[in-house]
Amino acid sequence: MRDEEVPNPASGYTDPIVRDLVAAAFETIRDRYVLARHQIAAAVLDADGRVHLGLHVDAMVGRAAVCAEAGALSAARLVTSASLLAVAAVRFPKPTEPPLARVVPPCGLCRELLLDHAPHISVVLPHPEDPLIPLACLLPHKYVGTKWPAPLTQP
Template identity: 75%
Template sequence: MTGRRVADPAADCPDPVARTLVAAAFAAIESRYVLDRHQIAAAVLDADGTVHLGLHLDAMVGRAAVCAEAGALSAARLVTGAELIAVAAVRYPKPTEEAVARVVPPCGLCRELLVDHAPRLRGVVHDGTGLTLTPLAGLLPHKYVGTKWAPAPARP
């Protein structure tokens, strides 16, 4: 913890699922923030109502870094096969920045990874007017489709 007061961005979430995930991600990064090491935490909700957390792991070599969303996905898959419902990530401000934590959308790599493992997953994003839950597949209009896995069956 940094010792300075940073507002929880969950207060701006009208949707209760989004609010729960943003609050969980904020609490995780607020308690684990380390400059240039851990700046983002993510929370993934499964169909059983469990929230799984992940922490951004920075690295000297940028490609070796691990995004918080990937960590949360891994944490979820370690303990459940339940469908994953929603994800949120919160970036904690650096000491030189205004003391405002903010919700950040998954990067392109995480969008691909999350949609591979949870095709119907929704993410908390800022839509220009406020925080909302939106299908991640919609943020990834040209999803890579390889031949590694059989296509997932369509769900009603």
Template identity: 70%
Template sequence: MSAAPVSGAVADPSVRCADPVARRLVAAAFTQIARVYVPERHQIAAAVLDADGGVHLGLHLDAMVGRAAACAESSAVSAARLATTAPLVAVAAVRYPKPSEKGGARIVPPCGLCRELLLDHGAPGIVAVIDAGVPALVPLADLLPHKYVGTKWGPQ
């Protein structure tokens, strides 16, 4: 494994966030991934905000078998649940660029599985995304308008 790059080598995407919540979460995720980035192993970090103001971090863990990989958002939700029962209210994830890629770190939306997980554990929640080229906070339900609703936990 190669060492993580110097965090100043790649621009922090939080500087483009007008919303203070988005800026806080994107900065936390960026700081984390800039610190521990390893190509093909750890490329994304996420930050989840709880209703008490706590920020919980998660790291993408890649694996040789893709199904065994863990998303940064799910790791952050797990960290939050270990630390607090407070409702989860917002999330942001940042992808660090590979050495061969042009451009800087960028805000990335949660994958479909993480959208389901976040709605299960943090609805209604908001998520930082890039909307029309600008960082924005949007309701999580807008990213997954027809969420699966089963009978496992009863009415939600």
């Protein structure tokens, strides 16, 4: 891919935390992009200031694919039980698209998953003027089952 031609979308953000998360996700996907395999990377910030990375892993059978946010959540939980504060995901362009990487919000499944494990997490949106909002605002009516006690699933 034309790595040097794709600008880092982090440069559009002024908040240093947001900029660092977006930059980490961008650098990860820029370095690991493979057409039809890896197109999105995510970065999750924990309360100890560490950033955990995840990579979208596509599959021939779509349901078997793993989202980058799920990978970053798993990576975080492998090394810490600290609260997860924020998540950013960056989509790298295909060779047939204009050379613009972009911040993308989590899909519905990832919204549910992240809120199950980090009920107070915020998400970076592709709006540099107001980039960080509680993820619960994107999923105001989250599914609440009986598998876990209610306090873990309430934002």
